[in-house]
Amino acid sequence: MKIRMMTAALLSGVVLAAGAAQAENHRERPDFATLDLNGDGALTLEEMQSRGQARFAEMDANGDGALSAEELSAAAAARAADRAAMMISRFDDDGDGLLQQEEMPTRAENRAARMFDRVDADGDGTISAEEFDAAKMRMGERHGQGRGHGSKDRG
Structure with a gap:
C-alpha cells in the first residue's frame, strides 16, 4: 500500500511538472536560478516538482487542494488573455490596440x-x-x- 501511494505521489509530481513545463512553453520559461530554490547550483527532482506544485497552487483559487472545472477554466482564460495581449502587442503595427486583417501574421x-x-x-x-x-x-x-x-x- 505504501509503495502504491509513493508511486502515485511521484507520478502526480511528474505530471504536474510536465504540465507546468508545457504551460511554460506559452510563457517565459523560468531560468536556472529560479528553479534552483536552495541556490546550490544544482537542480533536484524536488526543485523541478516544486515548480509544478506552485503552478497547481496558483490555479487552486480556494486552496482546497483540488482543481475544479471553474478553476481550470479560469486558468485557461487567463492564459488565453495573456496570449491575446501578447499577439496584439506583437502584430499591432499601427498601435490602435486592434489587429486588422493586414496585420495578421x-x-x-x-x-x-x-x-x-x-x-x-x-x-x-x-x-x-x-x-x-x-x-x-x-x-x-x-x-x-x-x-x-x-x-x-x-x-
Whole structure:
C-alpha cells in the first residue's frame, strides 16, 4: 500500500511538472536560478516538482487542494488573455490596440497554401471531391482513426 501511494505521489509530481513545463512553453520559461530554490547550483527532482506544485497552487483559487472545472477554466482564460495581449502587442503595427486583417501574421496564409498544395494532388489549382476524401483518409490514418484508436468510450 505504501509503495502504491509513493508511486502515485511521484507520478502526480511528474505530471504536474510536465504540465507546468508545457504551460511554460506559452510563457517565459523560468531560468536556472529560479528553479534552483536552495541556490546550490544544482537542480533536484524536488526543485523541478516544486515548480509544478506552485503552478497547481496558483490555479487552486480556494486552496482546497483540488482543481475544479471553474478553476481550470479560469486558468485557461487567463492564459488565453495573456496570449491575446501578447499577439496584439506583437502584430499591432499601427498601435490602435486592434489587429486588422493586414496585420495578421502571414504564416497562417502560408500554412493554408502548403496544405492546399498537398491536397491538390494533380496540381490543377482546385481540389476535387476525390482529392478531398483522399486527404481526409490520410489525416484519419495519421491520427489513428479507423484503426481502433479514434474516439474512445470513456464511460
